[in-house]
Amino acid sequence: MKHLLQTLSKAGLNGFFFCLIAIVVLAFQFPSWGAENSYLPLSEIAQYGVSIIFFFYGLKLSPEKLKAGLLNWRLHVLIQSSTFIFFPVLILLIHYVFGNENNQLLWLGVFYVAALPSTVSSSVVMVSIAGGNLPAAIFNASISSILGVFITPIWMTFFIGDMYTEMDTTQVIIKLCFQVLVPVIVGLSLHKWLGHLTERFKSPLRIFDQVIILLIVFTSFCESVAGRMFEQVPITQILLLSLAMLFLFLLMFAIMYGFSFLLKLNREDRIAVLFCGSKKSLVQGAVMGKALFPDPLILGVVLLPLMLYHALQLIASSIFAESMATKRNNI
Numbered sequence: 001m002k003h004l005l006q007t008l009s010k011a012g013l014n015g016f017f018f019c020l021i022a023i024v025v026l027a028f029q030f031p032s033w034g035a036e037n038s039y040l041p042l043s044e045i046a047q048y049g050v051s052i053i054f055f056f057y058g059l060k061l062s063p064e065k066l067k068a069g070l071l072n073w074r075l076h077v078l079i080q081s082s083t084f085i086f087f088p089v090l091i092l093l094i095h096y097v098f099g100n101e102n103n104q105l106l107w108l109g110v111f112y113v114a115a116l117p118s119t120v121s122s123s124v125v126m127v128s129i130a131g132g133n134l135p136a137a138i139f140n141a142s143i144s145s146i147l148g149v150f151i152t153p154i155w156m157t158f159f160i161g162d163m164y165t166e167m168d169t170t171q172v173i174i175k176l177c178f179q180v181l182v183p184v185i186v187g188l189s190l191h192k193w194l195g196h197l198t199e200r201f202k203s204p205l206r207i208f209d210q211v212i213i214l215l216i217v218f219t220s221f222c223e224s225v226a227g228r229m230f231e232q233v234p235i236t237q238i239l240l241l242s243l244a245m246l247f248l249f250l251l252m253f254a255i256m257y258g259f260s261f262l263l264k265l266n267r268e269d270r271i272a273v274l275f276c277g278s279k280k281s282l283v284q285g286a287v288m289g290k291a292l293f294p295d296p297l298i299l300g301v302v303l304l305p306l307m308l309y310h311a312l313q314l315i316a317s318s319i320f321a322e323s324m325a326t327k328r329n330n331i
Contacts, residue, residue, distance in 0.1 A: 016210045017311065023214050024307075027221035027300075028230075034222030036296065043219045043296075049212035050287045051183045056205055057120075058187025060198040061142055072136055075269050079118070079140045082256055082277030084151045087114040090252070092159070105298065106233070106241060108160065109305035112285065112292075113245070115155035116306070117148030119279040126317050130324035132271025140276045146184065148284055149176045156292055175291045180284075209283070216286040217303065224300025233301065238308075245309040249316055252278045271324060275317055282310040 027034060034042050091114040099107055120141040127137035153172040198205060224230060256277040260270040285306045293299040 016214075017314070019210070019214060020217060020307070023218045024221055027218050028225050031222040031225040034219040035226045036223065038222075042215050046212055046215040046219060047179075047290065049208070049215070050290075051179050053183075053209050053212055053283075053287075054180045055183035055187045056198055057145070058184035058189075059191055059195055061184075061188050061191060062195070063188060063191065072133075072269070074263060075133070075136055075265065075272065076140055076143070078256075078259055078263065078273055079277045080144065080147065082252065082259075082273070083118050083144055084115075084147065084155075086255060086277075087252060087280075088155050088159075090114065090255075091248075103233075103237070105229075105301045106237070106305060108298075109302040110241075110244070110248075111159045112156065112289070112302055113248075113280050113306050113309050115152045115159070116280045116285050116288070117144040117152065118276050119281045119283075120145060122314060122317070123276045123279050126275040126321045127272050129321040130271045130275070131268070131328045132275065133268040134272075136269065136272045137276055140272070144276070145281070145284060146181065148281075148288070149173070149181050152284075152288055153292060172291050176288060179291065180287065213283055213286050216290065217307070220286075220289070220296055220300040220303055222300075223296030224298075227297035229297050229301050233304070238304070241305060242308050242312065245305060246312045246316065249278055249309065249313050253316075253320070275321070278317070279313055280306065280309055282306060 032038060033040070036043070088111065091111050095107055095111070118141055123141045124134065124137045128134050150173060153176065157172075253274060256273050257270070260273045265273065286303065289299050289303060293302055
């Protein structure tokens with residue numbers, strides 16, 4: 001149990017996770033603190049903080065490692081297909097069979113989960129613990145974050161249609177490019193000279209990332225609570241949504257296992273597929289959500305499935321990673 005708790009902490013189910021829960025509770029208790037008419041410009045601070053986050057993310061990337069990672073193309077195609085094709089198509093099929101006029105905002109949030117890129121840190125940690133292909137995990141997590149800037153808005157435009165508003169995909173992509181992609185490219189170009197700073201100031205940068213994400217989540221939930229958006233989402237529905245998100249993760253995990261078996265991937269590559277292809281990024285979800293859903297009343301509800309999926313994927317994948325590591329050590 002102690003070892004499992006340490007694994008959960010490394011993967012992200014740590015102080016930040018509990019701060020995330022606390023910040024949501026705080027938003028429900030004091031929604032005026034983070035609402036649009038608040039005395040503190042928390043939303044604006046978060047918006048500028050996002051660009052700083054992705055600048056340092058680009059600064060941390062090594063161009064040489066990215067080039068070397070291109071060689072194992074079958075593995076990369078499978079992981080990116082899982083992230084950006086299998087996930088959204090699966091939710092579209094489920095929505096076609098079970099969807100109705102009720103709870104459209106939650107359906108929108110579930111599809112948003114499916115359309116998002118994979119995580120970076122937790123995927124790499126899980127692959128490392130389970131004994132998988134670590135360079136492939138780093139490569140795919142990095143590429144996924146960049147591809148998501150373009151692919152996620154396109155998928156969301158397709159799903160939304162006329163449900164709430166006419167989404168201008170071009171404007172959203174341009175906004176995300178300036179807010180996310182441009183800082184990444186600038187940081188990547190400076191990696192040779194300043195890349196060492198990301199390792200030197202690793203802990204402060206991690207804290208800064210977490211503070212900005214907490215601000216985004218807090219302001220989004222404050223606006224939704226102030227606008228009484230959660231009054232139409234009872235606790236029983238949240239519990240059912242949690243079970244649905246856990247089922248979605250386990251289903252995608254099983255699908256990825258099946259594909260990696262059919263392609264006859266070795267153990268290390270199969271582990272990279274399982275953990276990189278089944279994860280979704282809360283960081284990019286919160287960031288892109290501000291551009292995709294400019295109405296903060298809607299954003300808070302849309303982020304709910306993502307927060308549930310984020311927590312559940314950490315718990316479930318930690319258990320799987322520990323099991324794989326144990327089996328490997330016993331061989």
